[in-house]
Amino acid sequence: MDRFVWASGLLEINETLVIQQRGVRLYDGDEKTKFDLGTVVLSTHRLLWREQKKHDCCIALLLSQIIFFEEQAAGIGKSAKIVVHLQPIPPNKEAGPYQSSKYSYIKLSFKEHGQIEFYRRLSEELSQKRWERISVSQPMQSPGRSQAGRVRAAGIVGIERKLEEKRKETDKNITEAFEDLSKLMKKAKEMVDLSKLIANKIKDKQGDISEDETIRFKSYLLSMGIANPVTRETHGSGTHYHMQLAKQLSGILQAPVEEQGGMMALTEVYCLTNRARGMELLSPEDLVNACKMFEALNLPMRLRIFDSGVMVVQLQSHNEDEMIASAVETVSERGFISSEEYAKLVGISVLLAKERLLLAEKVGHLCRDDSVESLRFYPNLFLTQD
């Protein structure tokens, strides 16, 4: 605790607030101090502690004095703590609350939690070491300063200047963070243009390339990305967005759903479209809302919800009765069938196979045999025989 100096609690120019947390008590080593309820403040340069009630009681510690720090988990009746190990006391340190201490570490006890976030931010600051790059207008390191923590600029101009600095800092951080993302997006655009080019070339040379290859290539395109994904940026959010999304979805889903026999579980649709989009992923809600609009927009697909709650996207051309009749025929041929066997036979997912068999049971064409082995379906002889 003897590394702390008295402070005014005000931040220097170029010193930025990172995070603050109420309800923190300070320990000198393992001993409680009289600083038992306050707000701990982390800035780019310092670690401050300010008494909750008496705001003018404030102490500070330079981040450069921190060697390392660690978490101490909460226990019964004990709050979680962060233990901060400090460098030896510098020779020309200013006045502080403790003249000397036998400990070279302090503890911050988080009585109102917040330790996880604080720990994270402290790690960030200590790894970035921004205090080395950004010099504050009133350097605290230089010896011979008469009073601790006096800000150079006072008055409204000073406040304005501080705000301006803070804004610039935030701006810079955001720009840095998104630089990588925009680089990635540029690359993606290049890839998309390339694939469009190749696709067109294929279309022109239709005769030279076999259908098989074309199909394969088209599936690569689908899995690589769509040229212009409908995003909230381009089309906003809300109904308009969902409408556009619905149109795009019905376009790309036509072929895969047909392949699967006219019906595909919504979870599969979700995976397929998000894989195709690559970026600008859809949330499950957006997908469901868009699918709900198929009917209203006269698109050739429907969102259908079974009794069991399972949701599927179904082609409008899908004929339910035909499906049931073919299922019943299959069962009659084989005597009986289970969902798994039927799924394998027809080439659809087990979930959809079960739904189809349940539907046939619902209309009375099949009956069930529920035993310890499995659930099987038989032709409904109860109704046909006798």
Next chain:
Amino acid sequence: MSFEWPWQYNFPPFYSLQPNANTQHKQLAAWCSLVLSYLRHHKLYTIDVLEAQESPLFHNKKIQRKFPIEAIQVVLEELRKKGNLEWIDKSKTRCLIMWRRPEEWGKLVYQWVSKNAMTNSVFTFYELSNGDDTEGEEFHGLEEWLLLRALQFLQSERKAEIITLSDSKGVKFF
């Protein structure tokens, strides 16, 4: 003569209570008629539900299917509604099965009595159910409680009167 099982007995779905209403209706009807004919064939008049679970009636070892106890209860309830079953105890573990209702038994007894021109005669219950004269009749071997009900029915039709003899019960026919 061995009992002839109906086709449903060897149909595995027969042993799963069907969720489809129409199908279940048919299924239960088949079970009711099977229970009654099975008991009739073996001249049984009571069912102990727990024992019944293991009997060939509800457990087909050949196809390895067992009718679950909840479903058995449903079938028994159906029989009760139709008037073929009466619970002996409140906890529904044992019941009386009347694969022929008392009225039907009454008619059969009275038919035999009139055919043999024995109206105005007095019989003991035992004579009716176990006497040499009634051997070959369907009501031969009828359990006393059921015979009593049959005769009570006839009594309500004024075709008989139950009388108490010195050490047993008897009946006079009109």
